[in-house]
Amino acid sequence: MKTTNYMDSLIQSVKKFTESKDSPPLAHVHNFGCQLNFSDGEKIKGILMKLGYGFTETYDNADIIIFNTCAVRESAEEKAFGVIGSVKRYKEKKPDLIIGLCGCMAVQEHVVERVKKSFPFIDIVFGTSAIDELPKLLLDVFNGKKHVFDTSEYNKPLSEQMEVVRDSSFKASVPIMYGCNNFCTYCIVPYVRGRERSRNHEAIIAEIKGLVSDGYKEIMLLGQNVNSYGNDLANGISFSELLRRLNEIDGEFVIRFMSSHPKDASFELIDTIIQCEKVAKHLHLPVQSGSNEILKAMNRKYTIEKYLEIVDYARQQVPDFSFTTDVIVGFPNETEEQFNETLEILKRVKYDNIYSFIYSKRSGTRAALFEDNVNYEEKSRRMQTLLALQREISIEGYKRFIGRTMTVLVDDECKNAEGWIHGKSNEFIIVEFKGPKELVGQFVKVKIIGSKNWAVIGEIID
Ligand code: SF4
Missing domain, CATH: 3.30.750.210 (Transcription Regulator spoIIAA)
Structure with missing residues (x-):
């Protein structure tokens, strides 16, 4: 077990290198993927800050670039390699630029092999559980070691001592x-x-x-x-x-x-x-499919009947309790009938919003070995049908908020409407209304006066 003293002495050793620069060295952390990955990215920034780095939004003045990658889809992997390939020219111009790859891709053997073979300019590769090892990995690089990899162990807990630079x-x-x-x-x-x-x-x-x-x-x-x-x-x-x-x-x-x-x-x-x-007052409860056969093939370990028990229990107490969900369309061999069962679930639960994806094969998973007799055109058609239905459900569902007062945490200015701002209500509904940008980051009370298919519209009342 490593001690804090060990970490402190590592940090001091790395700082000797960063402090030898004329001005604080700059870091760029590029996150891909889900919120957990972005959260890991904030921890990486926390470590870099402790090591003496400042931050930059661009590649060209960075002294270290870290790609915090996502492995959920194969297309995400290709996209990440495309972006990583594009920074090679910065390394050619500035040989002491450090390039790191971490996140979910970094613990996959085929990725590590590909990095070794085709991306030799990457200096550091580390997995999701090795974030707190970054000072040690950097020290190895500063001491002249080439290609520093820590991708082996991915089940250890992360240190609770890490600082976080929040976005x-x-x-x-x-x-x-x-x-x-x-x-x-x-x-x-x-x-x-x-x-x-x-x-x-x-x-x-x-x-x-x-x-x-x-x-x-x-x-x-x-x-x-x-x-x-x-x-x-x-x-x-x-x-x-x-x-x-x-x-x-x-x-x-x-x-x-x-x-x-x-x-x-x-x-x-x-x-x-x-x-x-x-x-x-909102629950995101990923249903994925309305068919028990498909849920079984997905190994989801619940039935639609069990799922609906939760929905019904909530709605007995709060009749318009807000649910959102995830749906996968076109899982291998999904029949028209099974897809229709998914449409039925949308109608039954009346989700306020859904996040839907066409199934895409992911090497290394069990489903990647399943035969699939549904072609991509058919999957796309089903997706359009699903989206059209959900649009109708959202438009109808959002009308229930008209006349109510919602507490909204203001997120940002509206991009295409000057003088308008938007935020999220307690129920995770997007609310748009006129107001000054100084309200960003504050709670306001908003009376809802209208709705559209992705948001409701209101007026500030205090
Ligand atoms: S619950 Fe299922 S979909 Fe979610 S992360 Fe685990 S394996 Fe993946």
Whole structure:
């Protein structure tokens, strides 16, 4: 077990190199993929800051460029290699530029082989569990070692001592667990992020107390399956209990979380959402398909009937409880009938929004070995049908908010409407209204006066 003293002495050693520069060296961290990856990117920035680096948005004045990659889709991998290839010319102009590759791609053997063979200008490769090793890896590079790789071990917990450079001043992502035990047949995550490791709840609560006292207004709890939080800890608390304890923290803030696996979602979770005033009144519950046969082929471990029990329980108490979901269209051998069952679920649950994807084969997963008799044109047609139906459902569903007052955390100015700003309501609905940009990062009360298919429109009332 490494000690903090060991880390401190490493940091001091690296600083000798960074401080020998005329001005602080600059780092550029390029994140791909999901919110967990962006959260890892904030930790990488925290380490680099501690090592004496400043930050730059561009490649040309960077002294270190880190590509924090995503492996969920094969196309994402190709895209990342395309971007990484484009920085070779910067290295040719500035030979002491350090280029690093990390994230989910970095723990895949074929990626490591490809880097060695075709991307020799990459200096450092490290996996998702080796982020806290970055000072050591950099020290090796400064000491003249070529091609420093740390991709072996991906099941160890990350250090709790790491500083974080946050990209937003009012919204904070807080991972509460790492990895996944579920092995959905289409998904690479368990192979690249390892098994579930929950963080100690006291460390999470302390971090969030600090964020709230620093003025953060939205806390997003992250995990591949937050509903199984704590199951791997000897003296752990459940996810619902964690939400209840976070709800007791003083301050004006909203707690969101993602993602929930339906097999572990419980009535207790719904009760907690409804009873805790700081927990957003919204549940993102990825259904993926409306067909029990397809769910079985996906290894999702729940049936549509079980899924609907959760939805119905929430709606018995709050009739318009807000649900959103993920849907995969065109899973291998999905029949027209099975696809129609997915359409039926959309009509039954009346989601406020869906995130839908055409199934794409991911090498290394079990589903990649399945034969597939549905061609891409058919999958695209199904996708268009699904999107058209959801558009109708969203338009109709958003009308229920007209006349109500919503509490909205303001995100940003509207791009195409001068004088307008937008934010998210407690129910995770986009709300647009006229207002000054100075309100960004604050809660405002908005009376809803209209709706469209992706947002509602309102007027500030205080
Ligand atoms: S729950 Fe399934 S889809 Fe989600 S990360 Fe785990 S294996 Fe992937």
